Amino acid sequence: MSSLSFLKFYSSNPKLRGIIFTLLGGILWGFSGTCGQYLLSIKGFDATWITIIRMIIGGIIILAFSAIHKKEQLKRILLNKHDLFHLFLFSIFGLVICQYTYMTAIFYLNAGTATVLQYLGPLFIMIYTCIKTLRYPSAKEYISIFLAILGTFLLATQGNINALAISSQGLLWGLLSALGVMFYTILPINLMAKWGSIIVAGYGLLFGGIFLYLISGEWIFPFSIDLYTAFALAAIIIFGTVIAFILYLQGVNDIGAIKASMISCVEPVSAAIFSAIWLNSQFTFIDIIGFLCIITTVFLLIKSK
Template sequence: MSQYKSGVLFTVVGALLWGISGTSGQFLLQQRGLTSSWLVAVRMLMAGLILLVLCYKKEKGAVFRVWREKRDRRDLFLFAAFGLSFCQYTYFATISHSNAGTATVLQFLAPVLIMVYLSVKNRKLPRPAEMAAIVFAVAGIFLLATHGRLDSLAISQKALMYGLLSAVSVVIYNLQPARLIKTYGTLLALGWGMLLGGVLLSLVYRPWRIIGTWDAAAFAALLVIILLGTVISFSLYLEGVHRIGATVGSMLSSAEPLSATFLSVFWLGTSLHWTDLLGIALILSTVFLLTLKSKPVHASEAIHTEPNS
């Protein structure tokens, strides 16, 4: 298999695993009585430990070098608190008030928000394709939130609020740790960020206090979120993007909301209106619009990761 084909395969499988992770979260939150805060704290602690163990096997004591400089410690804290923790919490909170498909699609507004932010920062008007992406994103949100009716919301206000905050958090997650990732690598920065974010959340939400209903299905769903939806998915996706580039990778990452929506409907029985499907299509189309140029667009170069990601 060529490097390009294997890169496409790794990227798609990684994105699909993120979608499976989101649906597993919906199962735990809506059918087993867990809270998004407890789930996020446990996921971040366990995933952070696993990632750091993997990094330690490769780099040994060098995994601790991120703590040497004051600026690095500050940036790591900001990444953990306002990037990862905020992103994880708002994503699973959106799921708890709606479903995995809706939460993942709303999070996919992040590339458009990044594009708008960078356009304002650089004082540069968006290109026609980027303007179309903004229009499609707004139209998609409108259809998901209202089903085309101006007098009522089709999803709860909390679901819409958390979903939009989730997209904002992905912007922070993509832009804030750029220097850390460039200096120390993605997995090391992500591992420490996950672990530190989990510790910070544990100070408030106390994950050692077991809640909800636990059976074999619940334990299996939690393992899927931690192992498949975090460690393996990130490893595959990032390796895939390394082989094929961020532009193609951002397009293929649309497999995530598609898998989350499919599983949410056929596994958990979530019902979708035709306007939901149209809204999903409009929002996903923004990823393709943001790649329609001769060289990679700044928004599409920000790799979408769900930390659901």
């Protein structure tokens, strides 16, 4: 496709563009999870350093991108003490928890299973919303609770109630990553409405990565870098953080948050496929049923009022 044809497509087919961009964003997120699994299981990295590198460099790139059109906003948010405080809260309790727990879950499990468990996040958001608004779940929400519990049970036990089929640490970190998604979603709502999602995400990644580096106690990068390691890190930072985020935001703008959220459910499918093909992760028929239960949960919650 020539550059002129691409520009014509970009401007004249917003719905198709939104579907394609959201789909690509979800696939890239899934691929980046598999790259994390490669670094953790093959190259001996730990989840802390992957998270630090991803957040700091990803944050810098996103902020540099923002500076092209929103230079003044980048300065003003730093001068607003109230918003800066909430930005720090989001970076630590939202992004750091979400990113670190996800990578740790991958370490104990695999990219596909960890990503599916993280997709329990909308369930926790729904429960939080019900408690906050003092209401009972709707019929769809009750069904999604059942499917989420069933899907998690199948993944954890393979249907055998007497024994866990996966690492208990992996299950715990996977559920914590879902809680991280809840905090990651709820904490920045007012900030993003005021300053825009790109600026908030850029600063949140940068501040969170610096915070994790300072508390980790690991001051010197302890791993050797070869060509494959560099490619995996670049895929996580550039494709799985920066480009996927921008593609998803454009998709939301073109087709709306509901459709974009549904299409982005390709992420766990993408992670599972890449993990199986590239790293020989094994998934049983019961695993697939568990995946479908949890993904169906997300669809029901997206459609629920």
